[in-house]
Amino acid sequence: MPIPMSSRQIADDLTARISGREYKPGTKLPSLRELSDLYSVSVSTVQRALELTRERGLTVGRAGSGVHVVDEPPQV
Secondary structure, eight states: OOOOOOHHHHHHHHHHHHHTTSSOTTOBOOOHHHHHHHHTSOHHHHHHHHHHHHHTTSEEEETTTEEEEOSSOOOO
16 A cells, blocks of 8 residues: 655655646646545645645645635746
8 A cells, every 4th residue: 555645755746846837827726625536545635735836936825715825926
């Protein structure tokens, strides 16, 4: 059975996807549930990972709308 990813590993993967323009500036990321299914981890692990992407200046939470990639992500 594979070892689940840590929140830091998920944040690193999301960072790479944002840098690689898989998730373009201004776009909404998948929901917490969708991300937890994608990475096979709990919703709380995804929440911690998204907090790390916010701390990195890559995403912003919008009330009632979810988490979006910032319009101009910093170069990483």
